[in-house]
Each structure stands twice: as C-alpha cells, then as structure tokens.
Amino acid sequence: MSTEHDVSAVLRHFQISGEFLSAAPYGSGHINDTWCAVFHLNGTPSRTILQRINHNIFKNPVALMQNIERVTAHLAARVAGEPDSARRALTLIPAHDGRTWHVDAEGFYWRAYPFIENARSYDAVETAQQAYQAARAFGRFQQLLADLPAPRLYDTIPDFHHTPRRFQALERAIAADTANRAILAAPEIDFALARASIAAVLIDANLPERVTHNDTKFNNVLLDDETGEGICVIDLDTVMPGLALYDFGDMVRTATSPAVEDERDLSLVTMQFPMFEALVRGYLASAGGFLTAAEKRHLVCAGKLIVFEQGIRFLADHLDGDTYYKVHRDGHNLDRCRTQFKLVESIERQEDKMIRLVESIAQ
Numbered sequence: 001m002s003t004e005h006d007v008s009a010v011l012r013h014f015q016i017s018g019e020f021l022s023a024a025p026y027g028s029g030h031i032n033d034t035w036c037a038v039f040h041l042n043g044t045p046s047r048t049i050l051q052r053i054n055h056n057i058f059k060n061p062v063a064l065m066q067n068i069e070r071v072t073a074h075l076a077a078r079v080a081g082e083p084d085s086a087r088r089a090l091t092l093i094p095a096h097d098g099r100t101w102h103v104d105a106e107g108f109y110w111r112a113y114p115f116i117e118n119a120r121s122y123d124a125v126e127t128a129q130q131a132y133q134a135a136r137a138f139g140r141f142q143q144l145l146a147d148l149p150a151p152r153l154y155d156t157i158p159d160f161h162h163t164p165r166r167f168q169a170l171e172r173a174i175a176a177d178t179a180n181r182a183i184l185a186a187p188e189i190d191f192a193l194a195r196a197s198i199a200a201v202l203i204d205a206n207l208p209e210r211v212t213h214n215d216t217k218f219n220n221v222l223l224d225d226e227t228g229e230g231i232c233v234i235d236l237d238t239v240m241p242g243l244a245l246y247d248f249g250d251m252v253r254t255a256t257s258p259a260v261e262d263e264r265d266l267s268l269v270t271m272q273f274p275m276f277e278a279l280v281r282g283y284l285a286s287a288g289g290f291l292t293a294a295e296k297r298h299l300v301c302a303g304k305l306i307v308f309e310q311g312i313r314f315l316a317d318h319l320d321g322d323t324y325y326k327v328h329r330d331g332h333n334l335d336r337c338r339t340q341f342k343l344v345e346s347i348e349r350q351e352d353k354m355i356r357l358v359e360s361i362a363q
C-alpha cells in the first residue's frame with residue numbers, strides 16, 4: 001500500500017481545488033486500493049476518492065478508463081435535470097494533462113472522483129428496504145446504459161462471468177495444488193465437483209447481451225443517508241458487455257444473507273427470503289420493462305449460479321496460494337468460499353419457493 005506522502009504527491013496531478021489535509025485507506029475492496037483524501041477549500045473540508053488500479057488483474061488500464069469515461073458521461077447525461085443529479089453518477093476528476101488518469105513513476109494508474117456525501121455503502125444488508133433500494137439502483141443502472149452508443153465496451157476482464165471457464169480454472173487449481181492445500185479443502189472441493197452440471201446454466205440459456213455492471217456487490221451502491229434511496233452505483237471497473245442476470249445474481253449473493261462475506265460462523269449465513277423478495281421487486285421496478293421473459297425465468301438460477309461461481313473463484317484462489325484476492329488472515333479465501341457454499345445450500349433448500357415467488361411477481 002502507498003504511504004500518505006505518495007498519495008498526496010499523486011493527488012497533485014489531478015485538478016482538485018484547495019489545500020491537501022490528509023488521506024487514509026478507505027473501503028473494503030479485494031482488488032484495487034482506495035483512499036479518501038481531505039482538502040480544505042475556503043475553510044470547508046472537501047473529500048476526494050483516489051484509486052490505484054490493480055493492473056495485474058486489469059491488464060489494459062487505459063481501455064478500462066475509456067470505458068468508465070463513456071459510461072459516466074452517458075449516465076450524467078441521462079440523469080441531468082433530476083434533483084441532486086451530481087450525486088446520481090460518478091464524475092471523473094481530470095488530471096492536469098486533461099486525461100482522466102495519472103500514471104506514476106512505477107507505472108501504476110490512478111483516478112479520482114469527488115466524494116459523494118451523505119450516502120454510504122454497507123458490507124452486509126440490514127433491512128429489506130436496503131435490498132429493494134440496491135436492486136432498484138442496479139436495475140436502473142442497466143436501464144440507463146441500454147442506449148449507450150456504439151462501439152461495444154472493452155472487455156476489462158474477458159470471460160469474467162463465464163462460469164464453465166471458472167470451473168475449469170478450479171479443476172486446474174485442484175490438479176496443480178500449488179500451495180498443498182487440496183487435502184484440507186477436500187469437503188469444499190467435493191461440494192464444487194458435485195455441482196459441475198450447473199456451471200453452464202446461464203451460458204446455455206441464450207440470453208441477450210447487454211451493458212452490465214458485473215460486480216453488483218451490495219457495497220457497490222451508495223444508499224442515501226436521509227432517504228435510503230440507492231443514489232449512486234459505484235465501482236465501474238467491470239462495466240462491460242454481459243448478461244443482466246450476472247448483476248441480479250450478485251445481488252442475491254451479497255444482499256440476502258445477514259453475514260459478511262468472510263464470516264467464520266457459518267450458522268449466520270442464510271438466504272433470507274424477505275430480502276430475496278425485496279431484490280426481485282426492486283430489480284423489476286426498474287429493469288422489468290426491458291427484461292425478456294426468459295431473463296425473468298432465470299432470476300433464481302442466476303442467484304444460485306453467481307453464488308456458486310464466487311465460491312469456486314475463492315476456492316481456486318485458496319488452492320493457488322492467494323494470488324488474486326487480497327487476504328488479511330490465513331485461510332481467508334477458504335473462509336470466503338465456505339460462506340458462498342453455505343449460501344448455495346440455503347438457496348437450494350428454498351429454490352422452489354423462490355421460483356414460485358418470481359412467477360407470481362413477474363407475470
């Protein structure tokens with residue numbers, strides 16, 4: 001992680017008014033590094049989000065930033081005129097050279113956004129109203145981007161949600177067993193291998209390609225402190241062509257269980273039916289107008305699939321020796337994998353009821 005000194009030097013490359021006061025690491029993301037910086041402007045503190053892109057994972061940061069430029073400009077144009085429009089879409093702060101990024105001496109790419117005040121993200125869902133608001137905001141995000149002009153967005157990570165390829169990566173990780181961890185992860189490996197047949201369920205469903213977010217974790221939407229509204233969708237690195245249901249699936253993954261993603265007490269991990277119902281209602285409130293009947297029919301299986309996919313991604317990274325996600329303790333990726341698989345089981349137990357609910361709402 002960079003020091004506060006490095007960060008203040010990077011911030012000088014961006015067009016930010018005021019005097020630098022302080023900066024500190026911010027958020028709980030697994031890939032990029034995020035900082036919150038405070039400037040003093042005419043006696044008032046003003047906050048800026050600064051992010052360093054992980055270019056081991058995002059191989060072409062310039063193309064990624066060009067995606068984000070197009071997406072943020074389109075969103076800004078679509079929400080212009082709405083009350084509080086500046087808080088409804090992220091705005092990139094330009095660097096002094098006019099670009100929307102800065103490259104430091106070590107070749108790291110940085111970007112900055114004004115901090116959206118009076119709103120926050122949550123690592124775990126607390127109420128059904130929050131789930132509803134998050135889902136409505138992510139659905140609206142898809143709706144606003146449905147008319148993004150050509151060309152097609154760049155694939156920041158190819159095959160990001162291609163679950164069969166994720167499954168093959170797991171099989172390779174099991175065979176290589178680089179970190180000698182397969183023996184201790186045998187129950188999780190068995191759990192994954194027993195469900196190989198679900199991996200292709202969305203790829204085989206012949207659903208339309210859309211512009212999607214692809215990382216709709218519950219903490220990637222800011223909820224307004226006063227009204228609770230899902231005011232702004234953030235974390236745009238993976239906005240690219242995808243299936244609408246990847247986004248719905250990741251909401252089920254992150255906004256139905258009361259437990260955090262790395263909870264060690266698995267008894268706390270459960271798919272809460274009222275949260276699922278709120279997600280379906282919130283998502284259909286904004287996306288229901290453009291989703292096809294086939295997409296609506298696959299809402300439940302998308303939830304199960306994306307939770308499973310994330311479980312096998314964490315498991316593969318554990319077996320590979322923790323090379324992808326940031327880890328903060330031994331066995332961290334295995335703990336994360338276990339919560340995902342516990343949630344898969346919880347969904348499996350309630351699947352019929354979930355399908356009946358969707359049928360009753362989506363008609």
Ligand code: ADP
Nearest residue numbers: 027029032034049113114115116121219234235
């Ligand atoms: P990561 O890829 O590391 O998850 P995010 O873009 O999601 O990075 O940012 C991390 C956290 O920082 C978010 O969960 C959110 O709380 C906060 N955040 C990011 N951008 C903004 C912003 N423009 N205004 C306010 N908070 C923000």
Ligand code: GN1
Nearest residue numbers: 028029030031032215217235261310
């Ligand atoms: C990563 O960067 P972050 O923490 O928002 C990952 C997502 C996973 C998520 C699991 C580029 O997201 O795909 O669903 O962790 N992002 C990337 O928490 O791989």
Ligand code: MG
Nearest residue numbers: 029219220235
């Ligand atoms: Mg995030």
